[in-house]
Amino acid sequence: MSATPQYGFTTTILHSDRQKEIEHGSIHKPVHTSVMYGYSDARDLAAVFQNKQSGYRYGRQGNPTVSALEEKISKMEDGQASIAFATGMAAIGAVFQALLRQGDHLVSSSFLFGNTNSLWQTISAQGVDVSMVDATDVDHVAAVLTPATRMVFVETIANPRTQIADLKRIGDLCREKGILFVVDNTMTSPYLFRPKTVGAGLVINSLTKSIAGHGNVLGGVLTDTGLYDWATYPNIAANFRKQSVRMQGLAQLRAKALRDFGASLSPEAAHQIAVGAETMALRMERECANALALAKMLDADPRVAVVHYPGLPSHPQHALASDLFRAYGALFSFELKPEIDCFDYLNRLQLAINATHLGDTRTLVIPVAHTIFFEMGAERRAEMGIADSLIRVSVGIEDTQDLLEDFSRALDPV
Structure with missing residues (x-):
């Protein structure tokens, strides 16, 4: 059997949905609006809830149209899997809601989107220690690391002054120290840059911006690049340790952030974003x-x-x-x-x-x-x-x- 050809960026996005069978021969993944999913065998329903087989439970936790978009984003970022959210800020908030605890330490670039800066103030008031540093030089990041440091967060290009984080050397530092490196790729987009190439474990994109591209839909997404060893992350709950090591982070994120906080991307929005993404490279x-x-x-x-x-x-x-x-x-x-x-x-x-x-x-x-x-x-x-x-x-x-x-x-x- 011949191997699947390796296509370019735009070709891959255009034909992503067709890599799986689509209902009625549709070119785009159809918009699935149902919030519940029925099973003829109750054992199958139980197996889906217990993560023993794939399937959908409830619209807040997953949807076929949203899943198709998540697969597109994973291909864009060369990641292993993605989770879509209602907004970009929901995706950023999910990282900290699901993965940080009181007493943890976060190192962040001081050159940040205003709402992210505001979020840091919120989590700081809730017991997470936040250090804001000039991330254009890795030495500033290294100087504030502590045994409680759980992650380093940067944007690729800062909004609005366009400072650029010392991405590769920060990635090397995080890998050496076993720290999760989280990169917001919104300002570059997966077309201009893949944070996986500098060692990012999690990548954030505001789908609202360059990916959708037309100012008509909100969305955000988290992508696990597969580079981070979740077995070393101390805040993974025992029930998620039952997953494969590679999927433990996303499993906890999907449950503790998407399911529990409910910032779910609608299927209609997912469809708009997926169509907009087809022309991202050209735009x-x-x-x-x-x-x-x-x-x-x-x-x-x-x-x-x-x-x-x-x-x-x-x-x-x-x-x-x-x-x-x-x-x-x-x-x-x-x-x-x-x-x-x-x-x-x-x-x-x-x-x-x-x-x-x-x-x-x-x-x-x-x-x-x-x-x-x-x-x-x-x-x-x-x-x-x-x-x-x-x-x-x-x-x-x-x-x-x-x-x-x-x-x-x-x-x-x-």
Whole structure:
């Protein structure tokens, strides 16, 4: 019997559903809306509940449409299995709800998405010790490790200042110390980067962003890369130790986070995400090319104080980004000269939309300090290098020249 061919990224995603038999010859996995699953033999039902055979129990814990999406994501990340959630934040929260206990220690990059930063405050108040460090240098991570350190958490490219974690060396450190390395891959997407290549045990993606890509559906996902030895993780409950070692982490995550907290992805949302994912590579190529062109134009304009984008040689981690990522991403931020009001500038843009989102087909802009990072206060913003004039840009798929003219025209009255 001939071996299955090894296809490229987009071909694999396009034909993923068809690797298994689909009802009525459908090309896409159909949307299964039932929340319950009947069995003609009650022994089969019991066997499914006891994890002795595969099957579905209840919609909150699994669904055929959601499962098909989870398999797609696992292929994207070269992982062994994935769990989908209702939002990206639900996926992040699941890691800590299911795997951390009072007295545990978490090391996190200090350059974080605002809501993740807020979540750290919550778990810190619940008894988990959190150390925030500049993860662009592995030495900062190593300096705060303790015997209670259970995991290290980083984003690939920080939102919004685009700092890049010292991913490979942090992965090496975690492997040496037996610590779980958790990487949020949202800002790069599985197309630009696979955190498994730097030793990540768990990978997080906000499905809402580049994977779905059209700003019309929420979702998040956790992928187990198969690299972490769960036999060494002290917080796995006895009943999940009965699973194979490779699946113990996901089994506990699915039960303690997905089942118990109920942040389940709907089958309708899973279907939308799966269809959106088919064009991710095509969208990302265009968005990254647009972002590089726009960042270069703004960087050369004397009315712009600074542009933060890994694709620019002036970026502190430009060489690292060039080594790790397929492209430099579709998000950048920039600061205008002090005499230019950022709100007036944003209001002069005609194509770019004032909105809080990223990874969309449309270009989106937002004044960071006054919106998504306002809640954390001026002191914390200063620690993260977020100036009052900082504008975040999530670049879309518009025609490049139209974007260049829009951002340049908005500077003309200055």
